[in-house]
Amino acid sequence: DAGVTQSPTHLIKTRGQQVTLRCSPKSGHDTVSWYQQALGQGPQFIFQYYEEEERQRGNFPDRFSGHQFPNYSSELNVNALLLGDSALYLCASSVSTGELFFGEGSRLTVL
Amino acid sequence: RKEVEQDPGPFNVPEGATVAFNCTYSNSASQSFFWYRQDCRKEPKLLMSVYSSGNEDGRFTAQLNRASQYISLLIRDSKLSDSATYLCVVTNAGKSTFGDGTTLTVKP
Numbered sequence: 001d002a003g004v005t006q007s008p009t010h011l012i013k014t015r016g017q018q019v020t021l022r023c024s025p026k027s028g029h030d031t032v033s034w035y036q037q038a039l040g041q042g043p044q045f046i047f048q049y050y051e052e053e054e055r056q057r058g059n060f061p062d063r064f065s066g067h068q069f070p071n072y073s074s075e076l077n078v079n080a081l082l083l084g085d086s087a088l089y090l091c092a093s094s095v096s097t098g099e100l101f102f103g104e105g106s107r108l109t110v111l
Numbered sequence: 112r113k114e115v116e117q118d119p120g121p122f123n124v125p126e127g128a129t130v131a132f133n134c135t136y137s138n139s140a141s142q143s144f145f146w147y148r149q150d151c152r153k154e155p156k157l158l159m160s161v162y163s164s165g166n167e168d169g170r171f172t173a174q175l176n177r178a179s180q181y182i183s184l185l186i187r188d189s190k191l192s193d194s195a196t197y198l199c200v201v202t203n204a205g206k207s208t209f210g211d212g213t214t215l216t217v218k219p
Contacts, residue, residue, distance in 0.1 A: 033207070042115075042198055042209035043155065056206045090154060092207075099145075100200075100207060102154035 002027065004093050004103035012109045013081050021076040021106045025093030031055075032074040033100065034066060035090040043090055049074050050096070078108075086110045114138060115201050117210035125218055128189045132213045134182040134199030143202040144175050146184050148195045149212065155198055158184075189217045 005024045013019050025032050031050045035043035045058035049068035068074045072093075078085055088107050092100040117134045124130050136144075144161035159166065161173040161182055172185040182199055194217045199210040 031205075035209075040211070042211040045206055045208060048205060056204070058206075096205070099157050100147075100155075102156070104154050 004091055004101050006089075006091050006103035006106050008106055009104065010107045010109075012111060014111050015081055015083060017081050017110075018077065018079045019081060019108060021078075021089050021091075021108075023074045023076070023091030023093075023103060025072050025074070025091075026101050029093035029095055029101070030072055031094045031096055032068055032072065033092045033094070034074070034076045035092065036060075036085075037088040037090055037105070039087075046076070081110045083110050112137060113210070114208045115199055115210040117199050117213050119211060119213060121214040121216055123216045123218060124189055126189055126191060128217075129185065129187045130189060130215060131186075132184045132197055132199075132215075134184075134210055136180050136182070136199075136201045136208075138201065138203055139177075139180060141180075141201045141203045144182050145200040145202070145207075146171075146173055146182075147198040147200055147209070149198055150195050155209075158197070186215075189215075191217050191219065193217050 033048040034046040037043045048056040052068045063079045065077045088105045090105045091103045146158040147155040148158045149155040161175045165174045170187045174183045196212040196214045198212045
């Protein structure tokens with residue numbers, strides 16, 4: 001049984017570019033949450049998707065958007081990248097509001 | 112003020128020591144509480160849930176005080192493999208909020 005998978009694992013972008021990160025949830029999970037983790041900090045909640053709709057959103061600007069597909073997989077899009085967007089982006093899946101299972105993350109560097 | 116606050120540490124303890132981590136949260140409507148463990152450059156993983164009645168899993172004991180909005184984690188007989196960052200997590204209406212973590216290093 002595959003766990004949560006994320007791609008790409010590492011990527012480098014320049015300021016102003018756009019990035020798309022992808023997540024496949026654990027089998028049987030219907031809810032996907034995205035987190036941003038800067039060095040030395042805990043994961044910060046970006047948003048959560050359930051039944052292809054954004055159910056909750058954290059304090060992130062509209063540059064951060066997402067999508068959930070009918071197979072429950074999800075994408076995180078970030079437009080107009082800033083240096084401060086450099087971080088580890090974690091995807092977590094769950095059954096509704098149960099235990100969070102995390103992927104290994106996508107490490108984004110913005111130059 | 113952050114929604115979930117933890118002592119960042121680091122805690123440096125010898126093997127066999129007992130160590131306690133504390134966490135406070137600001138939203139009194141919070142419904143569920145957890146401790147996650149995160150190894151260096153890895154993803155967080157659930158360590159244990161936290162209940163008002165307290166719960167124990169081997170060497171680990173977690174406690175919740177709703178009146179004080181305070182959560183604790185006690186690790187007894189520390190092992191080298193316990194070295195990690197411990198994240199306090201509070202959930203409300205499906206949204207999980209993480210603290211910044213407390214780093215533990217267990218030394219021989």
